[in-house]
Amino acid sequence: MVYFFEIARKYSEIIKERGGGGITMDKVQLDFANCMEEKVGKEGIKKEELEKLNSLIKEAHQNIQKKKQDNILGFMQLPYQKSEVQRIKAFADEYRTKFDNFVVIGIGGSALGNIALQTALNHPFYNLLSAGERKGNSRIFVLDNVDPLFTGGLLDVLDLDKTLFNIISKSGNTAEGLANFFILKKALQDKIGDKCGRHIVVTTDKEKGFLRDKEGKGALDSFVIPRNVGGRFSVLSPVGLVSAAFSGIDIELLLSGAEEMDNICNEAEIWKNPAYMYAAIQFLMYRKGKKINVMMPYAHNLKDIADWFRQLWAESLGKKLNNKGEVVNVGPTPVKALGVTDQHSQLQLYMEGPLDKTITFLSVNKFDLQMEIPEFYDHYLKGHTLEELLKSEEKATSLALTQNNRPNLSLVLPQINAHTVGQLIYLLEMATVCMGELFDIDALNQPGVELGKELTYALMGKAGYEKRKEELEQKEAAEGKNIYII
Amino acid sequence: MVYFFEIARKYSEIIKERGGGGITMDKVQLDFANCMEEKVGKEGIKKEELEKLNSLIKEAHQNIQKKKQDNILGFMQLPYQKSEVQRIKAFADEYRTKFDNFVVIGIGGSALGNIALQTALNHPFYNLLSAGERKGNSRIFVLDNVDPLFTGGLLDVLDLDKTLFNIISKSGNTAEGLANFFILKKALQDKIGDKCGRHIVVTTDKEKGFLRDKEGKGALDSFVIPRNVGGRFSVLSPVGLVSAAFSGIDIELLLSGAEEMDNICNEAEIWKNPAYMYAAIQFLMYRKGKKINVMMPYAHNLKDIADWFRQLWAESLGKKLNNKGEVVNVGPTPVKALGVTDQHSQLQLYMEGPLDKTITFLSVNKFDLQMEIPEFYDHYLKGHTLEELLKSEEKATSLALTQNNRPNLSLVLPQINAHTVGQLIYLLEMATVCMGELFDIDALNQPGVELGKELTYALMGKAGYEKRKEELEQKEAAEGKNIYII
Numbered sequence: 001m002v003y004f005f006e007i008a009r010k011y012s013e014i015i016k017e018r019g020g021g022g023i024t025m026d027k028v029q030l031d032f033a034n035c036m037e038e039k040v041g042k043e044g045i046k047k048e049e050l051e052k053l054n055s056l057i058k059e060a061h062q063n064i065q066k067k068k069q070d071n072i073l074g075f076m077q078l079p080y081q082k083s084e085v086q087r088i089k090a091f092a093d094e095y096r097t098k099f100d101n102f103v104v105i106g107i108g109g110s111a112l113g114n115i116a117l118q119t120a121l122n123h124p125f126y127n128l129l130s131a132g133e134r135k136g137n138s139r140i141f142v143l144d145n146v147d148p149l150f151t152g153g154l155l156d157v158l159d160l161d162k163t164l165f166n167i168i169s170k171s172g173n174t175a176e177g178l179a180n181f182f183i184l185k186k187a188l189q190d191k192i193g194d195k196c197g198r199h200i201v202v203t204t205d206k207e208k209g210f211l212r213d214k215e216g217k218g219a220l221d222s223f224v225i226p227r228n229v230g231g232r233f234s235v236l237s238p239v240g241l242v243s244a245a246f247s248g249i250d251i252e253l254l255l256s257g258a259e260e261m262d263n264i265c266n267e268a269e270i271w272k273n274p275a276y277m278y279a280a281i282q283f284l285m286y287r288k289g290k291k292i293n294v295m296m297p298y299a300h301n302l303k304d305i306a307d308w309f310r311q312l313w314a315e316s317l318g319k320k321l322n323n324k325g326e327v328v329n330v331g332p333t334p335v336k337a338l339g340v341t342d343q344h345s346q347l348q349l350y351m352e353g354p355l356d357k358t359i360t361f362l363s364v365n366k367f368d369l370q371m372e373i374p375e376f377y378d379h380y381l382k383g384h385t386l387e388e389l390l391k392s393e394e395k396a397t398s399l400a401l402t403q404n405n406r407p408n409l410s411l412v413l414p415q416i417n418a419h420t421v422g423q424l425i426y427l428l429e430m431a432t433v434c435m436g437e438l439f440d441i442d443a444l445n446q447p448g449v450e451l452g453k454e455l456t457y458a459l460m461g462k463a464g465y466e467k468r469k470e471e472l473e474q475k476e477a478a479e480g481k482n483i484y485i486i
Numbered sequence: 487m488v489y490f491f492e493i494a495r496k497y498s499e500i501i502k503e504r505g506g507g508g509i510t511m512d513k514v515q516l517d518f519a520n521c522m523e524e525k526v527g528k529e530g531i532k533k534e535e536l537e538k539l540n541s542l543i544k545e546a547h548q549n550i551q552k553k554k555q556d557n558i559l560g561f562m563q564l565p566y567q568k569s570e571v572q573r574i575k576a577f578a579d580e581y582r583t584k585f586d587n588f589v590v591i592g593i594g595g596s597a598l599g600n601i602a603l604q605t606a607l608n609h610p611f612y613n614l615l616s617a618g619e620r621k622g623n624s625r626i627f628v629l630d631n632v633d634p635l636f637t638g639g640l641l642d643v644l645d646l647d648k649t650l651f652n653i654i655s656k657s658g659n660t661a662e663g664l665a666n667f668f669i670l671k672k673a674l675q676d677k678i679g680d681k682c683g684r685h686i687v688v689t690t691d692k693e694k695g696f697l698r699d700k701e702g703k704g705a706l707d708s709f710v711i712p713r714n715v716g717g718r719f720s721v722l723s724p725v726g727l728v729s730a731a732f733s734g735i736d737i738e739l740l741l742s743g744a745e746e747m748d749n750i751c752n753e754a755e756i757w758k759n760p761a762y763m764y765a766a767i768q769f770l771m772y773r774k775g776k777k778i779n780v781m782m783p784y785a786h787n788l789k790d791i792a793d794w795f796r797q798l799w800a801e802s803l804g805k806k807l808n809n810k811g812e813v814v815n816v817g818p819t820p821v822k823a824l825g826v827t828d829q830h831s832q833l834q835l836y837m838e839g840p841l842d843k844t845i846t847f848l849s850v851n852k853f854d855l856q857m858e859i860p861e862f863y864d865h866y867l868k869g870h871t872l873e874e875l876l877k878s879e880e881k882a883t884s885l886a887l888t889q890n891n892r893p894n895l896s897l898v899l900p901q902i903n904a905h906t907v908g909q910l911i912y913l914l915e916m917a918t919v920c921m922g923e924l925f926d927i928d929a930l931n932q933p934g935v936e937l938g939k940e941l942t943y944a945l946m947g948k949a950g951y952e953k954r955k956e957e958l959e960q961k962e963a964a965e966g967k968n969i970y971i972i
Contacts, residue, residue, distance in 0.1 A: 029971055033971065108829075112831065124640070125639050125640065125642065128613060146872045146879075147872065148853050148873050149785075149786060149853060149854070149902075150787075153611050154611065157614045175867065176826060179870075180872075182859050182861075183857055183858075185862065214863050292819055299635075300633040310831060310832065315831060315832075318834050319834075319839070329838065329840055331835045331838070333821065333840075333843070335819065335821055340632055344593045344594025344717075345801060346800050346801075347934065347935050347938065348800065348801040348805075348934045351804075351937075352805055352817070352933070353803075353817030353819070354817060356819070357819070367633070369634045369635050369638045371634040371638055373668050374668050374671075374672040380946065381661065381664060382668075386666075389946065390632050390633060392945035396941030396942040397938050400937040403937065404934075412971075449829065451889065452829065452879070452882045452886040453882075455881070456875075456878050456879050457866075459881060459882060472885075482517065484517065485519065486516055486759075486760050
């Protein structure tokens, strides 16, 4: 018996029967009552504060619309890439049962969205299912580090004859991705010789970069990351969609959810736009000194959405300079937790520690599977379901936090499916962009990681970085013995 | 070929040849140079500040020694539980090849240590290896949530005939563990009938609690969680050791590492005790407003050590009251990151965001596997190894953080093996206890989660909580329509 997988399929079919697009489905909603003064006293927000922010939000909306028209916010076009989606589907339909394994090679924005979609919409032990249970779809792996034991370990479990590699890099030059790719390509060549291109898919820029240049032609196929879609906003581009389609996720439904949320988020009025409201609340909370944003899904499937969100929020909003060039060193710190699991780990701190946090629950109204707790020894749990226990704990945690004056809010999914997950992803992307406008920073760049990259190039002997290397060596030679090591 | 697994075994054998105990092995060290004023300016610590703290540390040491003598800090005895370890080994040797699956049912302290040890010391895709590659050892699962899709999904991949369940709960009454246990026990009964006790192991208090009472006698075997060992300090007790032994981890080597670190941490002098020094630095940094403690392993294997540490640090140190009963709402927030992966996710924030963090690297001097990057297209990476790339990125990140006046420090493991991981675990436990003394709080309790538990009991209809339930219902009835949902 395969509980989850069957149910996920059935659900997807039900939605199709209802008309395919899924746009009549229930909406993801934001419940922020427990952030208000009425509930959490002076730790909370006054309604007037939200009203006062409304003009700033309207300005943010205008800026976002302007950037959209100027073709800067490419992620806002992704729900509408119908022909690209058809191409991905056709490709996946042709090959997903021909390969046992589909391996994404990528890091950061090229990996986190893939992982988030797999965890959210597939069986929790997907790679352990038999081929029959997976309906012949490929197992999915994401190689997102350059640890030799991790890469070596992956090679241990792959039959290279039956493996398709998707190397993803927007620039086409990412060191980590290329290092792993070279190792895996060599292993492929050793095993199957010249035909190894038939086992490689390239996902990169349309024209530029090392990958497109060297591997684009010889590969089985290639996909394009639009130039105006940043890595952390790329999950609904081919970056995330190809592996999703290979594991049988309904990517049209996913995009229909994003489309529905795009329509909702087209609204300048804060009280009608959950993405802007989420940003407004987080912005006000940040100004009150609550600089830590905990995202706590009450659903195992949504745990890696929280991880994907960490990149989106941290890399977009953690900035030294504002748009006027002033040093602001701004940025909320996203933290990932998991309900109910982390009630037994992080909750003590959230309840009693410093008043420096908001907690965002990802809440699921209805799970697709009920599991009744059978009777043993007349225990009080008998006859209840796991869902009841989970939902009771979620409610109890929210009530207890509120009683302790700890602001918390919920993003509520009616159910977990591709349509609601598409909505959630898009909502969080729009909230991030809006938050960038409120902070008056550039949410699309990441200047802070350049120095580290240059130092890595110097240490690895990349041409052009000889001077940096020399500086490093001189600095090290000048330093005495490290007395601060014990 | 099984890269990792073979090497891990070989390494363990080498250590045994050297004399078994492993106490001649290299030590885990703390490098905190990049926390000092010389390196990060006013964001750093003056050497005098450390000297000044030394008397406070000596006092902390006396308190710790007193508590140890008073039998309060039971985790400090765990490295010396030789007979218990022999019993666990004998049990695992008898059964680990007889069952295909070993399932831990537990949450919080009953789960995180198990997961951390498995990830640290086993193959990164351990459960995907064939039985032969696992040398017949069981696959390991940890069921640490009450999500119906997660529990249902686990049932999909277990052959119950071949599965041993280890239900772990210190109190013997944990709702989440029991709910899952009842479901799995019923599934077992339906499949194999009366013999189902032969598939159950109980790990709980020696005498007290529901589990001991009801399941202790019928089970295949049972293990004891000492009363003076709190859940979050229990990884080196039977809680973590049984699953470790079932997957072939050398638990004697693990404890020899803890023993070695116990000897080191027996030292009152801050400059000789890396645990106390770690606590001292974090304490000084907290006082400077750096209340976020990021732990960033540069090793895939150590990523769940960071997760285990999150519970240890957050639950021990996040407290409303100090020992004088004053409201302090104290507690650093632990954050988990992973190098190099999160350089492409969190690093931008750490480099440019608020100056409210320290970064602790878990650093590995030498990996047991080298993977050379082959030559393609004359790329600059050719001839380097993955280890070189990883270590260069780690160094570059540390240098760049330091240059940006962001304090960072490293816990350095000579290699990853049971002995060094045992050291690391014990060091972090001692640092946590010391930090509790410096904050003048009780690091061993968790009063903040009680309210949530009581509310859950009320919602689930547990006897004795009827009044709470009534209060809840009245409160809800009194509340008007929620206008803060969009």
